[in-house]
Amino acid sequence: xxxxxxxxxxxxxxxxxxxxxxxxxxxxxxxxxxxxxxxxxxxxxxxxxxxxxxxxxxxxxxxxxxxxxxxxxxxxxxxxxxxxxxxxxxxxxxxxxxxxxxxxxxxxxxxxxxxxxxxxxxxxxxxxxxxxxxxxxxxxxxxxxxxxxxxxxxxxxxxxxxxxxxxxxxxxxxxxxxxxxxxxxxxxxxxxxxxxxxxxxxxxxxxx
Amino acid sequence: xxxxxxxxxxxxxxxxxxxxxxxxxxxxxxxxxxxxxxxxxxxxxxxxxxxxxxxxxxxxxxxxxxxxxxxxxxxxxxxxxxxxxxxxxxxxxxxxxxxxxxxxxxxxxxxxxxxxxxxxxxxxxxxxxxxxxxxxxxxxxxxxxxxxxxxxxxxxxxxxxxxxxxxxxxxxxxxxxxxxxxxxxxxxxxxxxxxxxxxxxxxxxxxx
DNA sequence: GATTAAAAAATGAACGTTCATTCTTTTTTA
DNA sequence: TAAAAAAGAATGAACGTTCATTTTTTAATC
Numbered sequence: 001x002x003x004x005x006x007x008x009x010x011x012x013x014x015x016x017x018x019x020x021x022x023x024x025x026x027x028x029x030x031x032x033x034x035x036x037x038x039x040x041x042x043x044x045x046x047x048x049x050x051x052x053x054x055x056x057x058x059x060x061x062x063x064x065x066x067x068x069x070x071x072x073x074x075x076x077x078x079x080x081x082x083x084x085x086x087x088x089x090x091x092x093x094x095x096x097x098x099x100x101x102x103x104x105x106x107x108x109x110x111x112x113x114x115x116x117x118x119x120x121x122x123x124x125x126x127x128x129x130x131x132x133x134x135x136x137x138x139x140x141x142x143x144x145x146x147x148x149x150x151x152x153x154x155x156x157x158x159x160x161x162x163x164x165x166x167x168x169x170x171x172x173x174x175x176x177x178x179x180x181x182x183x184x185x186x187x188x189x190x191x192x193x194x195x196x197x198x199x200x201x202x203x204x205x206x207x208x
Numbered sequence: 209x210x211x212x213x214x215x216x217x218x219x220x221x222x223x224x225x226x227x228x229x230x231x232x233x234x235x236x237x238x239x240x241x242x243x244x245x246x247x248x249x250x251x252x253x254x255x256x257x258x259x260x261x262x263x264x265x266x267x268x269x270x271x272x273x274x275x276x277x278x279x280x281x282x283x284x285x286x287x288x289x290x291x292x293x294x295x296x297x298x299x300x301x302x303x304x305x306x307x308x309x310x311x312x313x314x315x316x317x318x319x320x321x322x323x324x325x326x327x328x329x330x331x332x333x334x335x336x337x338x339x340x341x342x343x344x345x346x347x348x349x350x351x352x353x354x355x356x357x358x359x360x361x362x363x364x365x366x367x368x369x370x371x372x373x374x375x376x377x378x379x380x381x382x383x384x385x386x387x388x389x390x391x392x393x394x395x396x397x398x399x400x401x402x403x404x405x406x407x408x409x410x411x412x413x414x415x416x
Numbered sequence: 417g418a419t420t421a422a423a424a425a426a427t428g429a430a431c432g433t434t435c436a437t438t439c440t441t442t443t444t445t446a
Numbered sequence: 447t448a449a450a451a452a453a454g455a456a457t458g459a460a461c462g463t464t465c466a467t468t469t470t471t472t473a474a475t476c
Contacts (some may be wrong), residue, residue: 042251042337043250056326057427062463063429069462128336129333163406163409164402166395166396169386170386175375179378187374194371200374201379205413222461231451266452267453268438268453268454272452276437277436
């Protein structure tokens, strides 16, 4: 059996890595700038020139990473949504009891919103406006499948009310987004106690 | 004692009335067009020219009624919010029991959203984006005072949970807006049964 | 290790378009 | 016929996007 090696000189490898990293840094800076500006001004009041300036990059450079402004926000949305879902379901397994699973996921979602408030805020705005195009929105929704599955099982087992997924979503998950919004506007502050109270209310509203 | 009359010829009076009505009609058409276009495209993707066209009016005519585009959406927001609040509290009196008052107001809000889905949708979008300026937003919030007062009384009487107004709002009222949004996207349909289920979940989540 | 030239990446200025708003003209009203 | 209302064309600013150019990187040669 022959074993082949691809031999790359160390100095070259290093520069390639450094190169890739620099490129990644720029892209990440653009993503962060987009989230920040869209959160504060809204999609259409966040011009490409401003996004570029905040990311310390030329407007033209944006088009090396993204096809258009619409493509930029679509991609940012999908990436943030993916990170959000990964975090929400990270410690969840499908063999859990429904109530335990719900509590776990609910708290992970709350954690995410505390940990990355800007990303959470951005998602809330994407989900509430005609800012993201339909295919990307559909793609983003798919990531919540584990939660939908859990709800379906909960309904079959008679643990949660036989109401629609939208109602379940509205009563258990969505209110957190409203709180985030209020916090962003400086009208309230989310802390340990708020989170606990919110979970209690969430469970009370959906349990059978 | 002298009594004075202002005598207006009937024909003139009629035309003045007709004149005023025509003016009112145009303004109303502009308001309706704004709501419709903002709902479907968002604030910044709803150009004045398009609003004018939908209202069968010249772009310049808009400026006879409103100072600017910002002034237009601010005024539309406040008018819709005022109509919404008036409807929500119309049959409510402060001497009602907390639970009865809450049920009444909750159902009136639901009714409004069924009756005027476009207006409700517009309010939801205003409340979730940086589209309305801060003074107008503050002004709009004031209209919900009767509901806040009812909650405070409910907390004092030990009828509802001692949680913040934002949480109460998020769990009892806000989910309806989420349902409206889903309905607008064709993802669900709100009917008698949904409304009843939603009310049950709302009360369960806030009652002590 | 230094030099150099080709290639790649990044830039800022420029373009065409679109928008909110204004101005001048036309139409309607009294 | 004078005044008021409405219209549509005109305007300047701002935007997304592109393009010609500059800067940086790469790799070969001396």
